[in-house]
Amino acid sequence: MNLIVAVDKNWSIGNQGQLLVNIPEDKRMFREETLGKVIIMGRKTLESFPGKQPLYGRTNIVLTRNTGYKVKGATICHSIEEVMKELEKHPSKECFVIGGQSIYEQFLPYCHTAHVTYIDYAYSADTHFPNLDQDTGWEMCAESEEQTYFNLCYTFRMYQRTGQSIKK
Template sequence: MKAIVCVDKNWAIGADGKPLVSIPADLRWFREKTMGHVVVMGRKTWDSLPNGRALDGRTNIVLSRQKDFQAKGAVVVHSRDELLEELKKYDLDDIFIIGGSQIYTLMVPYCDTLYVTKVNYAYQADTWFTNLDLVPEWKLVEESEEQTCFNIEYTFRTYERKYHMARPV
């Protein structure tokens, strides 16, 4: 299983329920990595999708505690156990965790690869991702050259877990 996230220099990912920044090259990278795969998200992330629609070319799975929540074009599950049961239908290498914070906390322990867009700026934020550079079990295995979008500098990073984790399903 994999996760993909965009973080600032302090590993912040959002403020007021919204991403911190929108970088066209990051959106393309996200699309390239996740196209044709399963994307797992929380309801708030679902609500933030463009036009409130499922991501085309991907199997969308939404975890929501709201029992009556429906998401057109997506599979909706209501608990961790229900999510893990649903994920048994797919090859673990095809699953991408895409946010938000609670979903990352719940599912990153099952991931073996993390794709991180690291923005070299500290934004005002209220939501963070774990700083992988401080977690011994994660190793930075690839980093792009520094990119620039207007005055925003960023890199694309790939982290891999140093040792095998138990499979969730």
């Protein structure tokens, strides 16, 4: 299982239900990485999308505690176990965890690869991602050249889980 996230220099990911910044190249990379794949998200992440609709061209799985929640074009699950059972229906498809904070925290033990857009700026934020640079269970295995969007500098990083086992 993979995850994909954009973080600032404090490993923050959002503020008041929104991304910290919209970088066109980051959006393009997200689209390229996830198109045709399975994506797992929380209800709040889904509801932050335009029209509160699932992302086109992907199998959308939404994890929520709300048992009455329904949305056309997405599979709704109410536990990690239910999500894992749903993933068994898509054995040939790659899977990406796309947020938010609670979903990342719950699924991080199941992930082997993290695609991180690292933004060299500190934003005011209320949601965060675990700092993989300080986690001995992860190592950065690739980093792009520094890129800029107006005055923001950022890189695309790939982290791999080290020898520690992954939950199944």
